[in-house]
Amino acid sequence: MDRLTNTVRPYAWGSTTAIPELLGVEPTGEPQAEMWMGAHPGAPSRIDRGTGEQALSDTIAADPEGELGAAAVAKFGPQLPFLLKILAAGAPLSLQVHPDLAQAAEGFADEEARGIPVDAGHRNYKDANHKPELICALTPFDGLCGFRPPLEAADLLSGLDVDSLKPYVDLLHAHPEEAALREVLTAVLTADREEMAATVAEAAAAAERLGGPYAPYAPLAHHYPGDPGVIAAMLLNHVRLQPGEAMYLGAGIPHAYLDGLGVEIMANSDNVLRCGLTPKHVDVPELLKIVRFEPADPNVLRPEGNGEEVYETPIDEFxxxxxxxxxxxxxxxxxxxxxxxxxxxxxxxxxxxxxxxxxxxxxxxxxxxxxxxxxxxxxxxxxxx
CATH class of the missing domain: 2.60.120.10 (Jelly Rolls)
Incomplete structure (x- = not known):
């Protein structure tokens, strides 16, 4: 058994206080977004077995079967297949989806064949793996997960009483559910940027004035003024997890974390396709191939069992x-x-x-x-x- 020394990632959306409070240390004043535990090459944990610190990834590479066990190596290969994190959101993260395993393999092979550098800003697939995730709340935790039923989304948009949103409301009423959601998300993400910025500003002001079910969406425009993702977010379910509750995020499910502290676990992958709430690249055609346009209730999980309480998920990597x-x-x-x-x-x-x-x-x-x-x-x- 090895005590881990872990890296804290200072992403801009991170809370300045939540991780220091958990650790019982003084805040630095800088954002502290994620503490990584595992063997991900981006920031592997470090251990010391008496000969000085070394990366956990190097320890595993030196003896995969000894560290992981023969069964795990046979099933997942000679690497730890998950990454564990403490995640502290002080501002909304990007609205995003992740590919399934086949989509990731195909997309990665295509971008490799086209010679796109893996660190290029417009690269979508950093690896050939999928990225299912589970977030478990340590404090009340706000997020967005999955599409609302189109008629419910139409009622929410209509209640803002913003003229430029009315065509989206009509689309949500006029088509079958999958087609409605696809058409509206496409229209929002491909709209004229200046016109959309005005729509976002007007919608955010209305949301702030109305409060209630609109309250989670008003702050988005403060962090991402003019971003089409503010309107896209209104198509999604708002979820508030209480401590101990968790949310599983499978392939193709649009989601965003808004605020709170949690334990997150995911398959080892960096594949993210963004829908908005970000200054980073948004590849709309590729995104539309990955998103599952299916309204669904958020999958809120509570642990089951005596002694060891398990958060059941449908995948094996974690x-x-x-x-x-x-x-x-x-x-x-x-x-x-x-x-x-x-x-x-x-x-x-x-x-x-x-x-x-x-x-x-x-x-x-x-x-x-x-x-x-x-x-x-x-x-x-x-x-x-």
């Missing part, structure tokens, strides 16, 4: 669960046989012979078995074999 340890309870054994990261988010639990504070984590190789004791909350990230 499995997230939670242990709430009560003072004086008997030690709890954690299953072995797969690689795992254990993360403390509250209290001072004992993991094996390591006492963890909030925000601290350990990597447990597949062959090692550990026990949890003491009191606090520990998240377990592993794979499904």
């Amino acid at each position: 499995r997230l669960s939670r242990y709430d340890l009560a003072p004086g309870a008997a030690p709890t054994g954690v299953p072995a046989g797969a690689p795992q990261i254990l993360l403390c988010t509250a209290g001072s639990p004992q993991v094996g012979n390591e006492k963890l504070a909030p925000g601290e984590s350990v990597f447990v190789p597949a062959s090692e078995r550990v026990e949890l004791s003491g009191s606090g909350t520990v998240f377990r990230a592993t794979v499904v074999l």
Whole structure:
């Protein structure tokens, strides 16, 4: 078992206080958006086995079966297939979707064949993997997830009483659901930029005045003035997760995180296609191939089970669960046989012979078995074999 030293990413949308408060340290004044735990090449965790710090990715590469187990290597290859994060949104993240596995492989091969540099700003596919995600709230957490039914979206837009939105309202009433959502999102993202900026300003002012169901959308224009994503966001369900609740985001589901602190886990990929709320590249034709234009209720998850409470998802690259340890309870054994990261988010639990504070984590190789004791909350990230 190895205590992890992790990197905090200072993205502009990050909260300046949430991660420092969790860690019990003074804020720096700069945004602290994500703390990464895993072996992602962008910022791998570091461990020290007595010979100095080294990247967890290098440790795994030196002995994949010893660290990950033969079954995990056979199923996922010689790398840790998930990335665990603490995510602290102080401002809205981009509105985005992720491709499925076949779309990612096809898109990556196409851009490779066309010689587009992998770090180019207009590159869509950084790798050939999909990027399903799960976010679990540590504080009340606001987000957008999946399309509203078109008639519900039409009522929301109509209630703003903005003349330039009326053609979108008519489209949402006039077509079958999938066609309606496709046509409106296409129209919003391809509209004249100056005209759309005026629409966004008027819609945001109305949302701020009306409040209620409009309240989550008013701040978007303050962060992204004139951005078509402000209107696109109104086509989506607003979700507020309470601490302990989670949201699973599969391929093609448009989503955005707005505000709050959470534990996020995802398949190891950087593939993102953006719809708006960003200064970055938006490839509308490629985006429209990936988005699933299906209205659906947000998939809010609550953990299930006794002892180990599991957030059930339909993929194998990651499995997230939670242990709430009560003072004086008997030690709890954690299953072995797969690689795992254990993360403390509250209290001072004992993991094996390591006492963890909030925000601290350990990597447990597949062959090692550990026990949890003491009191606090520990998240377990592993794979499904």
